Amino acid sequence: MNQAVGAPLSRVDGKLKVTGQAPYAADHHVDGVAHGVIVSSTVGAGRITGVDTGSALAQPGVLSVITHDNAPRLPYRPYRNFLVPPGERLHVLQDDQVHFFGQPVAVVVAETLEAAQHAASLVDVAYDGRPPTLDLTGAPTNEPFSYARGDAGGALGSAAVRLEMTYRAARNHHNALEPHATIALWDGDRLTVWDKTQYLVGAQGELAAVFDIPVEAVRVICPFIGGAFGNGLRCWPHTVVAALAARVTKRPVKVVLTRRQLYFGVGYRPTYEYSVRLGGDRQGRLSAMTHDARFETSRYERHGEGIQALGQMLYETPNVSQTFRNVPLDVSTPTWMRGPGYSTAAYAIESALDELAHELGVDPIELRLRNEPDDDPASGLPFSTRRLRECLAIGAREFGWHKRKPEPRSTVDGDRLIGIGMAAGAYHTLRGAARAYARLTAEGAALVQAGASDMGPGTYTSMTQIAADALGLTMSTVRFELGDSTMPQVPPHGGSQTMASVGSAVQNACDQLRQQAITLAVTDERSPLHGVKAEDVIVRDGGMRVKNDPTRGETYRQLLTRLNRTHLEVIGSYAPPQQPRFSTYAYAATFAEVAVDARLGVVRVRRMLGVYDAGRIVNPKLADSQALGAMVGGIGMTLLEHTVTDRRDGRIVNANFADYLVPVNADVPDLRAIYLEGNDPDADPIGVKGLGEVVMVGVAPAIANAVFHATGRRVRELPITAEALL
Amino acid sequence: MFPFSYTKVSTVREALAAGQRGGRFIAGGTTLVDLMRETVERPGALVDISALPMRHVRVTAGGGVRIGALVRMADAAVNRTVRAAYPVIAEALELSASAQLRNMATIGGNIMQRTRCAYFRDVSAPCNKRRPGSGCAALGGYNRTHAILGGSEHCVATHPSDLAVALTALEATVHLAGPAGERRVAFADFLLRPGNTPDREQDLRPGELITFVEVPALPRTSRSGYLKVRDRQSYEFALTSAAVALDIRGGVIRTARVAAGGVGTVPWKLSAVEQQLVGRRPSAKLWAEAAERAADGAQPLEHNGFKVDLLKHTVERQLRVVGGNK
Structure with missing residues (x-):
């Protein structure tokens, strides 16, 4: 039997969804x-x-x-x-x-x-x-969050090259x-x-x-x-x-x-002003970087998100200072939106790196390689796996980076200026304590449950794959259920932690269940497996067999029927390490090619590629949904999406799908994702590092850098629209 | 949505009678139903005219074309006569809305569609078009997509139709049936600038019904086309657009018909541009010179100043696309 994990299987709930039978929140019938x-x-x-x-x-x-x-x-x-x-x-x-x-x-x-x-x-x-207070600039702020290592101010003062920029990113809505x-x-x-x-x-x-x-x-x-998407x-x-x-x-x-x-009834990605100063030598080795950002929150809650990490660990920078200010305004509270904090920080940092590369005449990929750290410069911990170099190298090769003329505004196709840009990204591998229930029935089928959610990554399918392999069952004989608070508790379905946490709990539950079945068999005199060492028994095709003698064995159905058992059941669990020994992140290298009609101020993305170091990929087909979907979301964030507030009364002016623009099919070109082979055994028992967020981190700067390469014009505000390019 | 009655009529006479009693005509419903859901429109009675015999595209004796008011946008766009003689109409239609909407929406309804001004569509905002005298929220608000031409102190909302821009360029006429008989109105006079009465959008008397649109013949040697500039590639209204039809014979421009969309409170005929073109030889220099006149009289607002240059560039580009790059 082929392994289910790693195979590009279709969604087990796909038919329910496309036939309209999957009940969403408003669809449930209640008398x-x-x-x-x-x-x-x-x-x-x-x-x-x-x-x-x-x-x-x-x-x-x-x-x-x-x-x-x-x-x-x-x-x-x-x-x-x-x-x-x-x-x-x-x-x-x-x-x-x-x-x-x-x-x-x-x-x-x-x-x-x-x-x-x-x-x-x-x-x-x-x-x-x-009149509400709505303007991020100038409003009093909450107590800032600060971080410092080394002496960023001093190092900037003595740096051979210094740059200082402010980037702005519009408020975005999830718009599921x-x-x-x-x-x-x-x-x-x-x-x-x-x-x-x-x-x-x-x-x-x-x-x-x-x-x-x-x-x-x-x-x-x-x-x-x-x-x-976090909402x-x-x-x-x-x-x-x-x-x-x-x-x-x-x-x-x-x-x-x-x-x-x-x-306005739910959350949104807050608007940001993000100032970066960086200093380094003429070869592009960073000596210092400072991050000063302001972002909006409500007057009644202080929203926070993952804005710090990238500035601390993406590059080997001896001197770093960060000050992040939360600005309370007369708005509703923002919330996490895909790659929260990281996506915005990556836009600022990876745009700044591109500006430095241009300033120094160093290839943008080479600049990043020159600043690769050996260990996590923030925590000092070794990386469990960090394969960003490979992502960059494979991306460069597959995207044809070497054919790119470095000089901005140097490639023309009719009325269009062509540009190619790239950006790196990372997202912390979150993990949380999770439990899962698993039952093996006398019919030879399994039921697995966890109080998880499936907002689209394919949790139903990926958990079924884990369980099927652990129990030696086919996909169709495993049923995975989620979405009820009476089921075993799991972490939030966000921050890319479901696969690592729930997946590891499902793995643990099914491993236990398999061991229970094997133990019953090898200790039952009537079993053909009687007397075989448990570790010599493997499971496949709905039953157990001797590893070196596959003809010897029995099915779960035979075992349980004979023993008069209706089922076996267990609760499995996963708990993340208390004291991390490794710095664990997923990594991305994103590449984009744009065509800019400079006379008409119109940017069109022509193609994109993402290369990801995300540990084990449980299902490449589901992974593509994540990666390509994030590129689509990133095209929106970079070129289209902008929640507009009327500064007089706080009205959201474009609160509909006609005026808040998300990409349509015509805006979504040739997209491709590549996942590095391998897994990260130190991340979690199933070796995954999380994918759904990291795929979004770096999309915006890759496109923005491509716009600069095409036009020679650096737009430091998202979305990049006609008025900035005319 | 406010409660309303619904009747379906099968003859023009019945429709006119119902219209006289205050009924609102509905066909594809792609604008009206949206606006009713937002309570912007609150008709007490809907009169469904979709069964009326106005679904044909016919060639006129003069070589022009009559497009029935109930022809679906999608059908008009693929009509062979329209495609052959008036590519500018077919292109304007195909660049409008989405395939699903074009399958429902009719030519008459397209012309009658109401502005996309976000304040007009939000009943909690002041809007002189929706509630005369309440003020214009767009003037001092967010007005990136609003008009730079034809506005007044009471309203700066654009007319959203692409088709109407093509029809304005081609100098079409609107044919109406009403309680007092039939009449025809030049397209340029049919859609009204806001002035002091932004709630009055068309030259349409109570109970009148659009029966068809007539487009005059173009010289056989004419070429035409439509360019629409927008933030995303489909399913969005124009930031700027240009409808251009040129008849170039013997290396000289004999006739020029040019109109712009996305910039005016009504589709904007660019007579000054046309005058620059007629009698001259096509050249990149001419296109630029003529397009320089496209924004004559523009009065940009806080957020739409970029439309002035964008309009000129849009017209210049489309003159080149239609007239060639010699």
Whole structure:
């Protein structure tokens, strides 16, 4: 039997999805469900002075209009998990304060969605508004996060070459196709929610705290996610609104955010100003780098993300200083979006490296090779694996880097200037404690469960592959289930840690189950395997065989039937090392070719290549979905995506898919991904380093550097649009 | 969405009667239904005209073409007469919207589509077009995509149609049926600049219905085409666009028809550019000289100043594409 792990298998849930049978959050059928529609504030800051619900309540089918005037006071017991930012989360419909444009100020519950929508448009809210503070520049900041090694200031002063640049990146929204949605059902003091979430445990804990009920009294169900990109990691206000409305109306209530509401009802990638100073010698060896960044957050929570690591460990830089300032504004709280922090930092750092390469006349790849560290310069730890050199070399060869004329604006194709750029990237290999349940039945089939999510990477499929190989079963005889808080707990489905953590727990569970079966067989006198040493037994084709005598063995079905056992079961687990002995990151080298019509200010990406050192690749077909998808997302981040805020009132001006531009198929050219063969045994038991984030880290600077190479013009602001190039 | 009634009519007479009673016509519904969902449009009665016999493209006695108001965009774009005689129309249609929308949307509806101004589409924002007298949020707000030509202190929203730019260039006429009979309006007069009444967008009397659009014949030797500049390659409205038709015989430009989109509150006929071209010999220098007049009278706003140069470059490029690079 062929190994499942490593094979480019199609998704086990693919048919369910393409036939519309996979239930997303709003699709679950719950008897007697009523529909809740949220009314969003239309001022950016201030106070609600009155809510006239008369016309809304007069509409046929309307059950209730809940506002801060009549909502029950919710306990909002303090609750933290490591994904909840410091501060105090928004207490929804609890007072008259408006913190940001679009904040929920009422919810209408009705028998039908149409009645609820119409009535919601009739709720008349009066405000005492004030102009919100929205400008990142100049606003007071929270206590900065700082890091220093060596003496960056001194080293810059004596450096032969010094550069100083400021880069800006626009606010981006995740814009998953599936809208955030919640169905809430109370049974006495027990609450069940069908929710779009990447973290069942987080939603469960938060709801328990808000309503002050035991965690065990909350059940969260989320078998499928239609894209999330980080926006499902927190429990957002609408989930509480749904539970609150269900409690008030004594009905199950479904709340689905509208596309417009998705621009302020959930999170976003914050806007940044990121200043870099770097110094080095004429050969391009970096002696110093400073990072000063400002990024937005709300007034009630302090958002943080992985903005520090790249500046500390991507290059061998003896002197580094970092100051990252969180700027509280009258906005909703940002959240993690694919490659959070890293993607933005990579844009600044890898653009700066490209500027240095140009300044010195050194090839951009060569410049990076000259600054490769031997050990992690931040922690001093050895790298478990760091194969960035290989990524760069293979990428250069496969992309035809050597054919690139180094001089900017030197390649012309008709009306278009052609440019090629590259960037490096890395993302920390996150791992968290995870458990998994596994059962082997007398029918010779396996059921494996973990309270994980699958927002698109193919968790269903990859876990099935791990289990199938560990048990010697075919893919079709293994069923993997996820998405229910009654299942064993796992870490959040984010930060590229699901494969490493849940995968290792599934591996452990199935290893144990296999050992149980083998032990039963070799100790059973009626088994053909009786007396064989356990370590000499292998599993394949639904049963156990002697390694050197494959004709000798029996199936699981034969074993369990004979022993009169309906099934065997175990709980497996994985715990990350307490004291890391290695610095473990996944690495990327991204290459892009662009064509710029300089007269028309139009940039088109022609082709892209990513080369990744991500440890073992469990399924290259699923991996391609991740890598190519991130390139598409990166094209958006670099050339199109920009959440526009009206500075007068905080309104999100382009809160729809016609005005917030994401790439369409025509914008997505020839994309290719290459994964280095091998694995990282020090990362985790299954040797993976995480893929879903690192593939995004470096896409923006690769494209931006290509635009510079094409045009000779350095645009230090994302997205790069016509006005910057004309 | 506000409650509404729905009736489907099968004759023009029934449609006009329903229109007179205040009904709003609907065919493909690709604009109107969106706007009803956003509660921007709140018609009490919808009159579905999609069964009316206005689905044909016919050659006129004068050698022009009549395109029925209910011809789908996708059908018009592949019509052999349209493709052969008016590539500029076919290209404008194919660069519009998405394949799915073009399969639903009609020619009449395309002309009648309303602006993409984000403030117009957000009922919580002031908008003189949506709520006369409430003010214009775009003037002091985010106006990157707004008009640099034809605006007023009350409204700077662009007309979004690509087809309308081609029809403006070609000097088409709109044919209307109404309670008081039929009439025809030159395309340039049909769509109205905002002035003091931005809520009035067309020269359309109560209950009137577009029956067809007539495009006059072009000289057989004409060449035409449409260029659309936008941030992404498909499924986006124009930052700038240019519809160009040139008749060049004996090395001399005999007629020139040029209009621009994405820049005006209505499709913008570039008469000054046309005048520069007629009677002269094609050359890169001429294209640049003529295009220099494309933004005459432009009044850029805070975020759309780049459109002035972009418009000139767009026109220059499309003159070259259609007129050649001699």
